[in-house]
Amino acid sequence: MPEAVFVRPDSLTDVQTHYCPGCTHGIIHRLVAEVIDELGIRDRTVGIAPVGCSVLAYNYFDCDFHEAAHGRAPAVATGIKRARPDLAVFAYQGDGDLASIGMAEIVHCANRGEKVTVVFVNNAIYGMTGGQMAPTTMPGQSATTCQMGRDVELAGYPIRVAELISTLRTPAFVARASSHSPLAAVNAKEMLRRAFKYQVEGRCFSMVEILSTCPTNWGLTPAESTKWLEKTMLPYYPLGVFKTPDGDDRAPLPRKP
Amino acid sequence: MAKKLMKGSEAIGEAAVQAGCHLFFGYPITPQNEIPEYLSSRLPQVGGTFVQAESEVASINMLYGAAGAGERVMTSSSSPGISLMAEGISYCAGAKLPVVIVNIMRAGPGLGGILPAQADYFQATKGLAHGDFRVLVLAPWSIQEAADLVQDAFDLADYYRNPVMVVGDGLIGQMMEPVEFYEDRKPIKELPPKTWASTGWKRDRPKAIINSLFLDPAELEQHNFDLKKKYDLMERDEVRFATYGSVDSADVVIIAYGTVARVCLSAIEALEEDGIKVAMVRPITLWPYPYEAVREVAAKAKDILVVELSTGQMIEDVRLALQRPRPIHFHCRLGGMLVSPEEVIAKVKAIKAGESEAMHYA
Structure with a gap:
């Protein structure tokens, strides 16, 4: 029998996802699942799905799950973790969910130092509701609620969440990675692995922001989307580790993807 | 303990x-x-x-x-x-x-x-x-x-x-x-x-x-x-309620809940001394509401008085409980002001004397 060299992670279910062609949610799901598998924590992991494109994540991850109200995943994560500190708890959120309606919850969850992990997928747009402007939408980027492009005079500049969270004094692991290329994905997995490890060791709150493409709502092909992310998002949303718990060195910045 | x-x-x-x-x-x-x-x-x-x-x-x-x-x-x-x-x-x-x-x-x-x-x-x-x-x-x-x-x-x-x-x-x-x-x-x-x-x-x-x-x-x-x-x-x-006073032959039945009901109970005791028979139904579960208890006691009472610290919210459930058009008297205080036993006594006496204007629900 030939050896299987590429299999579905144990922490993912064997179903077809509803994600659009070229969307990187599927890649990010897989990276999270591989990390859970490799740490051997699937049977004590509880995930939290947001409201947004990944609202049905509970169908794709093969572990216990909560579906949270819009933006409230970090509060739900707090409730689960405080109730059962032995669990590994992760919230999976998009940019409308986390950076707009849920900004209070993410800031205070991080500031309390809840021992949970937040996977923050930033694709610079509201995907599920049909392409409206997000707090992370790039200047000049068109969306259904800013059809001439984001006007920073009216809507301000995109929020850099990883940088914002890293200003908090409470120990945390905060990093930004991307999912637009194989090399970027490898680096994203390493960031996720560190984030989950910090939680499992009971050390600190951890959050990994992962840049993602949305060809459907960007109005681009998947290949064009990758190039657009590289050209437009990467300079504004630099990749790297922004914060580590006291005493831990930041890892070398990731190689240029 | x-x-x-x-x-x-x-x-x-x-x-x-x-x-x-x-x-x-x-x-x-x-x-x-x-x-x-x-x-x-x-x-x-x-x-x-x-x-x-x-x-x-x-x-x-x-x-x-x-x-x-x-x-x-x-x-x-x-x-x-x-x-x-x-x-x-x-x-x-x-x-x-x-x-x-x-x-x-x-x-x-x-x-x-x-x-x-x-x-x-x-x-x-x-x-x-x-x-x-x-x-x-x-x-x-x-x-x-x-x-x-x-x-x-x-x-x-x-x-x-x-x-x-x-x-x-x-x-x-x-x-x-x-x-x-x-x-x-x-x-x-x-x-x-x-x-x-x-x-x-x-x-x-x-x-x-x-x-x-x-x-x-x-x-x-x-x-x-x-x-x-x-x-x-x-x-x-899960319906819970308590009844007080002359539930089988009241001149007036009071419907009240929470601390307001305690104020009303003080009034009831004073009124009984004056020979006025008053009953009270106190809902303990507001939902589910004790419709039957309110209906049964109200059926045996001449008049109905609802006392609340609102402009009239529970009174709508009392109306549902009665299942037929009937005048309901109402007394309230608002804004953090409290109902006093004296107010309830005065209201019941006014009802008895035909001097209280009832709210009519058709």
């Missing part, structure tokens, strides 16, 4: 601990701050957890997480804070989560005031939030009853897998009275293990998904029918 003089807020907090609730999430708001303050020092003594959340919105979602993970959990707030929690309570109801919410009601609308009121009756019993759901609503009239009902609330929440709300007014929060906790208290319901909770999935049971989303309309319709069955059971089995 011997009787102990306790402030209402502290008794409510202690009752939660006695009921095995080791988790509290809340946000400061007057006039209920003594509940979180008490629990912030009490819970660590029993290995529990107190978290001061960043908002009421966050608090109720922390309850959603903790209850989903299978633990007993409570929050407390006051009227404006409950409005902020409303969305989350709907999610808890939709996801069938047992949570206990205490509302120490203050006067509104808006920021209103910080003094006692019963202005959240509609909110608690009719329109708490979006979607087709109900919560059990318990209304104590004394500190002892508050302590008892909070403990019952946890059993009822677990049994029905549904939010339970305990509503008191500012007096319930602030008064001091003797309270007794019973060491051998047994749950009032037979409670099955929470095999549905998200405790980490070892593939030895169905995967736990704590969720209120049903994109398939047929599935959601069935979910709504299932919830309705549960509400029907509550209406059948």
Whole structure:
């Protein structure tokens, strides 16, 4: 029998996802699942799905799950973790969910130092509701609620969440990675692995922001989307580790993807 | 355990601990701050957890997480804070989560005031939030009853897998009275293990998904029918009320709940001395409402008086209970002003003398 060299992670279910062609949610799901598998924590992991494109994540991850109200995943994560500190708890959120309606919850969850992990997928747009402007939408980027492009005079500049969270004094692991290329994905997995490890060791709150493409709502092909992310998002949303718990060195910045 | 003089807020907090609730999430708001303050020092003594959340919105979602993970959990707030929690309570109801919410009601609308009121009756019993759901609503009239009902609330929440709300007014929060906790208290319901909770999935049971989303309309319709069955059971089995005075031959029957009913009881005792026969029905569950009890006592009384700290909210349930057009007299105080026994006595005497204008419901 030939050896299987590429299999579905144990922490993912064997179903077809509803994600659009070229969307990187599927890649990010897989990276999270591989990390859970490799740490051997699937049977004590509880995930939290947001409201947004990944609202049905509970169908794709093969572990216990909560579906949270819009933006409230970090509060739900707090409730689960405080109730059962032995669990590994992760919230999976998009940019409308986390950076707009849920900004209070993410800031205070991080500031309390809840021992949970937040996977923050930033694709610079509201995907599920049909392409409206997000707090992370790039200047000049068109969306259904800013059809001439984001006007920073009216809507301000995109929020850099990883940088914002890293200003908090409470120990945390905060990093930004991307999912637009194989090399970027490898680096994203390493960031996720560190984030989950910090939680499992009971050390600190951890959050990994992962840049993602949305060809459907960007109005681009998947290949064009990758190039657009590289050209437009990467300079504004630099990749790297922004914060580590006291005493831990930041890892070398990731190689240029 | 011997009787102990306790402030209402502290008794409510202690009752939660006695009921095995080791988790509290809340946000400061007057006039209920003594509940979180008490629990912030009490819970660590029993290995529990107190978290001061960043908002009421966050608090109720922390309850959603903790209850989903299978633990007993409570929050407390006051009227404006409950409005902020409303969305989350709907999610808890939709996801069938047992949570206990205490509302120490203050006067509104808006920021209103910080003094006692019963202005959240509609909110608690009719329109708490979006979607087709109900919560059990318990209304104590004394500190002892508050302590008892909070403990019952946890059993009822677990049994029905549904939010339970305990509503008191500012007096319930602030008064001091003797309270007794019973060491051998047994749950009032037979409670099955929470095999549905998200405790980490070892593939030895169905995967736990704590969720209120049903994109398939047929599935959601069935979910709504299932919830309705549960509400029907509550209406059948959980109605609580108490009656006082001349229930079989009253000149006037008073319908009142919470601390207002205590004021009315003082009035009833004084009126009886004057030879005026007064009865009272005191709903203890505001939902499900004791329609039958109100109907039966009202049928034997000449006149009906509703007393509330609102412009007339529970009176609508009294009207439903009567099942026929009949004048109802009404007395209220608002904005944090309280009803006095003298006012109730005067109102009953005015009714007897034909000098009280009744509200007519056709």
